[in-house]
Amino acid sequence: MNISIETEEHKIIQLCLEGDSEQYALLVDKYKAMAYNIAYRMVGDADIAKDMAQESFISAYASLERFEYGSKFSSWLYRIVVNKCKDHLRAERDTVQVDEIRDIVPSKERTPEQAVSSRQTGDVIQQALNSLPDDYRDVIVLKHIEELDYREISDILGVSVNALKVRAHRGREMLRELLEKMGARV
Amino acid sequence: MTKGFLKISIALLMTAAAALMAAPYASAGEAGSKHLEEARVTVQRSSLSKEAKAGILAKADRAMAAGIPAEDVSVIITRGLSNGVESRHIEGFLEIATRTKEQNLPIRLVLDRTEQGLAKGVPADKISGVTQRLSEHLAAARPMVEKVENRGVQSTHGGRSDDAVETVARALEKSIPADAIMRTGEKVRDQKGSIVLFNRAVDTITTFVGNGMTTDQAAKMVHTAVGKGYSEHDLEAMERYMVNERRQNRSMDDVVSGMNSRMERGEMMHDMQMQDRTGGGSMGGPNSGSMGGMGGMGGGRR
Amino acid sequence: MKNTKELNRDLIHKILDGDAAPDEQLKMIAQVQADADLKKEFDDIAGALHSLETSERMPAPPFFTAEVMRRLPPKKAPIGRRVWNFLFKGRALKWNMATAFAATVILALIFTQVVRTRNAHVEIAAVSQQEQVVTVTMNLHAPEAHHVSVAGTFNKWKADANVLTKQENGIWTISIPLKPGEYNYMFVVDGKAWITDPNAETYSDDGFGNKNAVVRVKI
Numbered sequence: 001m002n003i004s005i006e007t008e009e010h011k012i013i014q015l016c017l018e019g020d021s022e023q024y025a026l027l028v029d030k031y032k033a034m035a036y037n038i039a040y041r042m043v044g045d046a047d048i049a050k051d052m053a054q055e056s057f058i059s060a061y062a063s064l065e066r067f068e069y070g071s072k073f074s075s076w077l078y079r080i081v082v083n084k085c086k087d088h089l090r091a092e093r094d095t096v097q098v099d100e101i102r103d104i105v106p107s108k109e110r111t112p113e114q115a116v117s118s119r120q121t122g123d124v125i126q127q128a129l130n131s132l133p134d135d136y137r138d139v140i141v142l143k144h145i146e147e148l149d150y151r152e153i154s155d156i157l158g159v160s161v162n163a164l165k166v167r168a169h170r171g172r173e174m175l176r177e178l179l180e181k182m183g184a185r186v
Numbered sequence: 187m188t189k190g191f192l193k194i195s196i197a198l199l200m201t202a203a204a205a206l207m208a209a210p211y212a213s214a215g216e217a218g219s220k221h222l223e224e225a226r227v228t229v230q231r232s233s234l235s236k237e238a239k240a241g242i243l244a245k246a247d248r249a250m251a252a253g254i255p256a257e258d259v260s261v262i263i264t265r266g267l268s269n270g271v272e273s274r275h276i277e278g279f280l281e282i283a284t285r286t287k288e289q290n291l292p293i294r295l296v297l298d299r300t301e302q303g304l305a306k307g308v309p310a311d312k313i314s315g316v317t318q319r320l321s322e323h324l325a326a327a328r329p330m331v332e333k334v335e336n337r338g339v340q341s342t343h344g345g346r347s348d349d350a351v352e353t354v355a356r357a358l359e360k361s362i363p364a365d366a367i368m369r370t371g372e373k374v375r376d377q378k379g380s381i382v383l384f385n386r387a388v389d390t391i392t393t394f395v396g397n398g399m400t401t402d403q404a405a406k407m408v409h410t411a412v413g414k415g416y417s418e419h420d421l422e423a424m425e426r427y428m429v430n431e432r433r434q435n436r437s438m439d440d441v442v443s444g445m446n447s448r449m450e451r452g453e454m455m456h457d458m459q460m461q462d463r464t465g466g467g468s469m470g471g472p473n474s475g476s477m478g479g480m481g482g483m484g485g486g487r488r
Numbered sequence: 489m490k491n492t493k494e495l496n497r498d499l500i501h502k503i504l505d506g507d508a509a510p511d512e513q514l515k516m517i518a519q520v521q522a523d524a525d526l527k528k529e530f531d532d533i534a535g536a537l538h539s540l541e542t543s544e545r546m547p548a549p550p551f552f553t554a555e556v557m558r559r560l561p562p563k564k565a566p567i568g569r570r571v572w573n574f575l576f577k578g579r580a581l582k583w584n585m586a587t588a589f590a591a592t593v594i595l596a597l598i599f600t601q602v603v604r605t606r607n608a609h610v611e612i613a614a615v616s617q618q619e620q621v622v623t624v625t626m627n628l629h630a631p632e633a634h635h636v637s638v639a640g641t642f643n644k645w646k647a648d649a650n651v652l653t654k655q656e657n658g659i660w661t662i663s664i665p666l667k668p669g670e671y672n673y674m675f676v677v678d679g680k681a682w683i684t685d686p687n688a689e690t691y692s693d694d695g696f697g698n699k700n701a702v703v704r705v706k707i
Contacts (some may be wrong), residue, residue, distance in 0.1 A: 002564050021560055028556050032548035040546065057556045068435060068686075074437060125539045144540040150505070158436050169501040176532045179539075261644050298672075299695050300642055305645035307684055308696045316695045359695065396693045422704060425690040 009073050018062055026059050031074055034146065035081050041141040042085035044130040052088060057080040078142070079156045086134045128178040131159070136171030139164050218256030222246070225260035228267055238273035245280040252287045253281075258297045265304040275310035282317050290346035291324040295355065320355060327354035330364065331381075334371035340380040350385045357392045366391070366405040373412040387411075388419040393425055398438040407442065410449055500530055504537065621665045622705045626673075628685065631658025633677045640673025640700075642666055647676045672700035 015023040035056060036102055040049035060067070060077050067076055142153045148162045157164070225246065229239050243261060248261050259280065266276040279300050287293045296317050305312035331350045335341045359369055367388055374384045387408050394404035411421060423446065431441040492564075499516055513583040519526060525597055539674065639645045652660035672692055675683040684691070688701030 022557075024560065025553050032552050033545065035553070036548040038666050039543050046549075050552070053548070054556050054559070055553065058561070062561050066435065068433065079435070127545050138542070144537050145543065147541070155434060155565045158434055164503055165501075165505055168505065172501065172504065172537065174535050175536045179536050180532065258644070302645045303696055304698065305639055305647055306694075306698070312696065320695070338592060360693070393690055397691060397697075429690055431492055
């Protein structure tokens with residue numbers, strides 16, 4: 001008896017669960033850019049972001065049985081990414097004392113492969129983001145960089161839409177103040 | 187989508203109504219003997235030995251004499267036979283049901299489990315094992331429920347006590363300790379609740395445990411809820427809330443602490459209406475049905 | 489009590505969330521034009537967001553996928569899963585399989601999409617004066633299935649008594665008149681796979697290791 005699977009992604013997950021791990025590469029390819037970008041915007045460092053993103057894919061694979069069909073794989077994955085990043089940020093804070101607003105210094109030199117046209121504003125934005133509290137940062141990143149809607153963000157973060165909006169509003173206000181302080185004009 | 191279902195529902199409703207009223211209201215006896223006749227025929231036609239056939243039919247007679255509905259006896263026999271279950275097991279099923287009934291214990295759950303196990307293709311000895319243990323749990327549950335009633339929880343007439351006995355039996359099946367159950371009774375009594383509330387509370391504990399909470403977590407949560415005056419409906423809403431939270435892939439520990447802190451803040455009851463998902467998939471209440479997507483002005487500046 | 493400034497700020501955010509009605513947006517524009525401070529504030533926030541929205545999306549570093557694949561843990565045969573996992577995976581009950589494959593778990597899977605409407609859709613209907621009966625509608629999204637029925641405490645778990653009809657959108661549906669009470673049920677797909685309704689209001693163990701869906705019918 002064969003009930004065939006409905007979507008491509010679910011097919012892939014099914015195969016992975018049956019032992020064909022090579023199929024997972026398809027999912028990784030599909031979502032790696034988004035996972036990496038979310039991680040980068042959360043932690044502000046390219047190398048750490050890569051680690052976070054890769055580890056998230058590995059975690060997701062390890063707990064693939066817990067993934068719920070009928071929900072989006074991407075939402076589930078991004079939740080793992082955001083949580084890993086926040087754990088990292090918390091751990092970092094516990095070991096190092098940082099000021100409210102970090103020094104305005106480019107955080108890391110980009111390697112040639114990662115070099116993109118370095119627009120001054122780009123760096124400043126990231127620095128401003130780095131200064132937001134984690135709980136504001138993730139909403140801002142997901143809403144205004146990844147452009148997800150509140151319902152999906154709610155799925156990812158497990159927070160009610162109303163609470164998310166409050167955080168988004170406050171996050172935007174803080175962002176505005178930070179950018180003003182840094183003298184960035186767009 | 188809802189409109190479509192509405193139309194279909196109403197259409198079906200009309201036909202259902204017609205069907206229900208048209209069906210001859212056969213007396214229990216008549217309907218019963220019809221079923222039993224079918225069962226007898228099935229047994230006779232089977233390839234069982236003469237002794238085996240006689241054995242099953244004898245057990246069937248005894249079951250009916252004890253008061254077990256003919257339809258259930260018939261379903262168990264015919265389903266068992268078509269599954270290829272050995273006659274001794276079929277006799278065993280009827281035996282367990284009969285003995286349970288003869289002890290004046292509620293019989294609905296035992297029969298349902300037997301029929302369910304057979305329908306799902308569960309191995310016969312596993313069905314016997316489960317129903318036998320269930321019967322023992324029922325026997326243990328009855329005095330517990332009586333004690334709860336004696337201590338002041340109002341009993342209602344009708345089959346409510348039977349419901350409670352079955353619910354307690356299911357809780358015992360899940361290894362929920364007797365004192366947690368009795369404590370629930372105390373909490374209900376303190377709130378001047380009835381056996382119906384007690385039934386719901388124990389059932390909710392069982393459901394929580396079945397869905398992954400530890401016994402401690404489940405019992406504590408329900409006891410707190412009852413202590414705060416939660417009604418049956420509130421407890422049911424808590425179950426739905428838990429299910430919905432788990433659907434979002436949160437760990438049970440997270441869900442438990444979330445629910446507990448909401449109860450602490452008095453938010454749980456009110457929020458039940460908010461979080462309860464109804465048609466359209468709205469989340470978090472009336473304000474969330476936004477246009478989503480990007481903001482009007484900000485986006486336009488691109 | 490919020491002052492005008494705060495109210496205006498709220499409105500700005502509402503617009504940025506996409507929640508403002510067209511007339512509110514017009515109102516905002518008018519106010520912004522009129523008030524220089526407000527205009528600045530709005531420009532600042534919108535500008536910050538604009539920077540975010542147009543900031544680069546970097547591609548993932550090279551060899552990303554290869555590195556992930558190299559580090560994947562080996563997949564063990566899933567034995568002794570957590571209880572919850574049974575819920576959302578339609579699976580053929582172990583004992584239903586006549587073949588040797590019975591020993592391995594998960595033979596066939598139905599992926600039921602979370603249909604965002606409530607699954608057991610309950611409507612009130614008084615059928616006759618004597619008895620109050622409620623019509624319960626159950627749905628299952630299974631476009632690849634050929635036959636779907638529902639078995640439960642209301643029909644003594646007969647796997648062929650209540651058959652669903654398939655709709656164009658791949659959703660199978662049935663409406664059953666039920667007296668008020670609590671019922672356990674499961675869907676049976678193609679006569680063999682017993683599926684737990686992923687959209688049930690709550691769940692109950694069947695005593696044999698499976699989870700039944702529960703529907704509570706009230707007047």
